[in-house]
Amino acid sequence: MDLLMLIAKSADVCLKPWVHAVVPIDPSAPAVLDELNVRIESRDPQGERCPERDLELEIYRSGDDINLMLSWWDQPERPMLWQGRHPVWMHGENGQRLSAPQDAGPLEALGRRLHSLLQPS
Numbered sequence: 001m002d003l004l005m006l007i008a009k010s011a012d013v014c015l016k017p018w019v020h021a022v023v024p025i026d027p028s029a030p031a032v033l034d035e036l037n038v039r040i041e042s043r044d045p046q047g048e049r050c051p052e053r054d055l056e057l058e059i060y061r062s063g064d065d066i067n068l069m070l071s072w073w074d075q076p077e078r079p080m081l082w083q084g085r086h087p088v089w090m091h092g093e094n095g096q097r098l099s100a101p102q103d104a105g106p107l108e109a110l111g112r113r114l115h116s117l118l119q120p121s
Contacts, residue, residue: 002031003031003036004022004024004031004038005022006117007020007022007038007040007057007114008020008021008022008040010110010113010114010117011040011042011055011110013113014106014107014109014110014113015042015053015106015107015110017044017045018042018043018044018045018050018053019042019043019044019045019047020040020041020042020043021040021041021043022038022039022040022041022057023038023039023041024036024037024038025037025038025039025056034060034061035059035060035061036057036058036059036060037056037057037058037059038056038057039054039055039056039057039073040054040055040056040057040073041054042054042055051073052075054072054073054074055070055071055072055073055107056069056070056071056072056073057069057070057114059114059118062084064120065084065085065119066115066118066119066120067082067083067084068081068082068083068084068111068114068115068118069081069082069083070083070107070110070111071092072092075092076092076093077092077093078092078101079091079092079098079100079101080092081104081107081108081111083108083111083112083114083115084115087100087104087108087111087112089101089104
């Protein structure tokens with residue numbers, strides 16, 4: 001399955017009831033696992049765009065491990081999630097570690113799902 005489609009399907013499963021599309025931030029960059037930066041665009045079940053629910057996903061390799069950064073698109077005041085072997089929540093503007101926000105569950109589920117699907121065996 002195509003990497004961008006895999007990300008969109010994972011978002012659909014973890015962030016219900018919204019439906020998702022994945023768009024490369026830099027369309028000229030190859031969609032490769034080692035270094036990927038995309039926007040996950042959200043639509044409601046009727047197909048209307050919900051830009052306030054869009055996410056930015058950065059995937060990068062560190063040694064043999066895949067790491068993910070999930071943040072709210074154009075909302076730096078909201079916390080962001082780093083997902084490696086475990087989830088870490090950080091302040092969106094200064095990167096300081098935070099407690100998980102109240103609505104952390106769906107984003108953590110997406111981070112775990114993507115991390116397990118993308119991690120080399």
